[in-house]
Amino acid sequence: MSDASQKIPLREKLGYSLGDVAANFFFQSMILYQTAFYTDTVGLSAVAVGTMFLVLRLVDAVVDPIIGALADRTRTRWGKFRPWILVTAVPFGLVFWLVYLSPDFGMGGKLVYAYVTYALMMMLYSANNTPYSALMGVMTPDASERANIARYRFVAALVGQFLIQALTLPLVVKLGAGNSARGWAVTMGIFGAVIIVMYLVTFATTRERVQPPPTQKPSLGADLKAVFACGPWLVMFVLTLLVFTTLVVRGSSLNYFFNYYLDRESIRSFLDGVGLASAAGPGEITGWKSALDALGLIVKADGSNAPAVGLSFFFVAGSLIQIIGIILSKPLADRFGKKAVFITGMSVTAVATALVYFVTPTSMGLLVVLSILWPLGWGPTVPLLWVMIADVADYSEWKTTRRATGFMYAGILFALKAGLGLGGALSGWLIAAYGYVPNVAQTEHALLGIRLSATIYAAIPFVLGIICLLFYPIGKKLNLRIQEELAERRKNY
Template sequence: MAVPCTNAILSTLYKYNSNNQLTMQSATGKLSFREKLGYSLGDGAANFIFQTMMLLQLSFYTDTFGLSAGAAATLFLIARLWGAVCDPIFGALADRTNTRWGKFRPWILWTAIPFGVLGYLAFRTPNLGGTGKLIYAYITYLLLLTVYSANNNPYSALSGVITGNMKERTSLSSVRFVVVTLATIAIMGFALPMVNHFGAGDSAKGYQITMGIFSLLAIIFFFITFFTTKERIAPPPQQKSSLRQDLTDLVHNRQWVLMFIVFLFMFIFLSMRNSILLYYFKYYLDPESMRQFLVNIDKGLFGLLESLKLTAVGANYADNSFSVINIICQLCAIPGIAVGNALAKRFGKRDVFRSWLIIAGIMAALFFVVPPSGIWAILILSILFNFSWGVTMPLPWAMMADVADYSEWKFNRRATGIVFAGIVVGLKVGLAVGGALAGWLLNGYGYVANVAQTATAVQGIRLSVSIFPVIALVFCVVALFRYDIGKKVEYQMQDELAERRKAYTE
């Protein structure tokens, strides 16, 4: 329900500032579906690469490229921490960018092609010796994460200046994460079958062709995002550019600190769990049980899996079960996103995010108790986990924009890029720590690529996909109990900031 102050300023007129940048004359900021979809395709593009890094890169490096789990873990730690260093740099640069396209959109345009090219190169296997391959992996991965920072920080900040309306912002995030879910389905559901199909026994060739296709799609989607979005919120005209003041505002913004902690531990959870999930299928679950699962599922698909040779004798049942289960479960995330959007409007983003994060953590932890033959139990737990995670997916990103508003509301200064970039530092450190922990745990429990694992190694895989990552979610929940931007504060900020912006755009 709209509050009176919002109704008093229901105008949808905009005017351009001196940088040809649209600024709001109202707090409504109503967005067309075309713009929401166009914006969302940018995250779909990034997730063609990001989800592959999260889900398949550790397995690619150990089982195809030829690195040890320990070497891959160290690479993840160094490269992803480097990405975290890049984030505030590009956030500050984006805040100080002034073009006829705005501050943040140009970065999506400038980085589209380099992002796609490096996403492809990072999954090539060059004909080099062990040292040469390690050097190649470091160069391509470091460059990829540099360009990822240059692209994704301005992209994320763009959501904070497209609209100042809290409901529209949540709606935008919901559309965004439906697209993200579809991109995730493409990677989790189709990437491995594509690798097996194009590689025909040569996984290096299969990864190269598969990532070439996804990287080309990413470039196209980035261009669509650039051409279909507009920036409508500018900093107060009297605001002076000061990086030192921006950083001072950050560390004094308690809500920013708490969101940093949330993103840090949330992505430790995601990076560790997702990196190990394929190993769980390959080395823990029973192959014959997975084959029978695929045969039974295929009865409801009218022989589709058989026609694709996913159930044939000698097929890779682990990869195929992994893909089929993930397609089903990621589809279940889409209604979760819709539920999350509706619940957030009624109860506020913080409370919904916190509650469903707890439910998702319980579902993830239960993976530890499933026996090797329990493929149907894995399907049920995965459906419940992905629905729960779907409820949470759009909320922290919309909350990130709220934190930028909070900074402007409290300090009368807006630095959207540095606020988003600072929180994304937490995301990148989480990716670094989670990915490194996954590799080091595999190494520590005695994992050896492409052979039957010892009981100790299997135990390590089971713990690393369930109990260990869920510990990180506990810290997220604790931080959210101390986060102050609930529903009441959201609307108070929205209306007071709308009045301020109305004053300086008239």
């Protein structure tokens, strides 16, 4: 198929995007709720949880390059990357559910269970998401069309993010009926089944079209050399590490920020103003609120679930606003270049993150303003990260005549996992260092630690990421040149 005919059908874009809905069921749960689940429901210490995250994610990060190398060498009638999505779909959904069980093994047994199930989950994520991410780079050789696929993918990712942010905590409260462990198990069991279905649809609807140069011979050493000698790849590696460190520190800390720092009555009053609170007793809620109440999205008369509903509301509102940025990412990148858009977006996001420090327990208005600013800045960067990695694969092929798409994406996922590990460890260690104790009123020092973790500390990696991007060499003009020269080369294949 010639480059001129590489436009991707809508059905295929939608099918591919479902894979990121599924991935975000796991990914958002991990970023936003995992630490709080382990500390407040399972009963593990924050230090133990932070250490587990760091150890397992750093060890598991080694799996990503192995998966990438294996995927690049996979040869089937379905292609290189699609078979991995098929084979991992069912285990992924099942183990996702197992992670959120809290068996009565005693504290030592619970910690071992957490280590085992979480290690399995992260390995399955590697085996699934490394090929899934690389798949976008071989669906079409057209950089603009890849950016278009990325828009579909990340709008769909926001749907997954929206569902997890809106439904998880309210459903845990609703389905648990006072038993947090049961609520998590039932809620995540439902999500796990949905994950399986979506991955199977992704496999069935996608196709691989870009192949390595026909003269390229499999060589792990050559792939390693091509990757580590690629300056743009090194920049993207460090950037990814910093971005996902921030996302985990901020996301995890916001759970504690809402549950312990913000004034519960102020949250309830704000939610009442947007129609999400009710003075009615159980069974007395009627109309459209009854549907929301069934999902746990209405604040109870006693206000006990106000932090859970409030956090879900702010996450969901942010996701909806973020869609605007994702939709605008392609036209903005086409006009100004991906690098410039990414730097601008991260700058806005870093400022909005840090300014939340000045939110008082009752100043919901300021929190609303900053919660609007944050996704407006972050939205355009979401698809650009992954599109830029595909551009780096093109850059490497242009420079070396070797293409190792899977290996390059695997290296970036290594950085992602390392960021998740570092962010998870920091989120646990930081609040522990300030004296956090679960399920009790916090001291002033502990509250300071929660505030700093959700704001100033979370903004620091973003600032470092902006500095890192200044060294990224693929601007708009060079990217166009690479596309044109590679297209000429491929005419001879």
